[in-house]
Amino acid sequence: MRSIEVTLNVGVVAPLLDFIKPVLARLESETAFAADMAQADRELENVWRDGLIHTQMSDCKALVGLFGREFLDSGKIELNDDNADAVLRAAAAIRLKLRQTALKNLADEVLATEKVDVDVITREERLGFEAFLFLERIQEVILRHLA
């Protein structure tokens, strides 16, 4: 099994993990974006949505699992073939939710270029933006080495 060990700065990452906790809680009851249910009837729509949320929760659990005791002690996380897909999807879900919440007042172009003037944004936007970029970097590592 292929595996990558990434060492992170706990002091930098821990506040971001705290910041995304409410986002993770929301992802337990709502999809990352308003999913089109394929013109389904109400019953199928509920099954469809529940299925998406079930996968989402399982994926988020895998991502949160990276930041357990070992991470707090050493700053190390391990990405491997077993968790790569789930972490990729969880990061996508959280980033989409951050876009709709903490980052809703920022323009797409600003996020795309990553040129945010931290002096003119709120604390919530700054933390949201840092979490958004952090999760993007995790995705990039997986896409480059594992996917």
Added chain:
Amino acid sequence: MSDPASGTETVLERKPETVLALEGQWNVVVLSDPVNLASYVVLVFRRVLGFDEATAHRHMLEAHEKGRSIVWRGTREKAEAYVYSLQEWHLSAILEKDAQH
């Protein structure tokens, strides 16, 4: 219908095309979103739809530049399954009746 002279009976067959025409064709459409990475979208197209790298890249670019890309066309049941899988990967995928087929 029967022919008394020959004693034979002709049975009209229902052609499969009739069923297809009623059912119609459905498109799986992926809409552009400003959040997911281009390389992530390419990976999802490869995983879910079985595209090769070049095809996946072409559809990713089409969605990015034109706002949408039809990534699959066929029966409703299979199209629904693709839309669901793409949504599991958090792509903005929708099902759309193909007006031309």
